[in-house]
Amino acid sequence: MIKKQYRKKEFYNQLAQGKHLLKKKEFKLAFYHFENAHILGQKNTYRHTLSHFWMLVVGLKTQNLKEISGQIIRIIASIIITPFWVPTGNSGGANISAIKSIPLRKELEKFF
DSSP: OHHHHHHHHHHHHHHHHHHHHHTTTTTTHHHHHHHHHHHHHTTTTHHHHHHHHEEEEHHHTOOOOHHHHHHHHHHHHHHHTTTOOOTOOOOOHHHHHHHHTOOOOOGGGOOO
């Protein structure tokens, strides 16, 4: 239970960092933090969907059609599928299969 609380807190921390970097137009680094948020929040429908929303924002700001279409699909899927199954460690970007499990990033391991 304690790790879940820290994971939730870190989710919002990563989200805040991503938003801050987005305002500074540091899109790659912002996206990295949104990916971290995705990994941390993907077992919760709201947080999972929220992380995909912010990835969509990056896609829109950078006019990346692959990311935009990938995130729209992932937003819908996160609402429907999250209660049943999520691929552990998946960073959530359109450059990775939505169903592929990936080893956790080293900096996030302590939250699981």
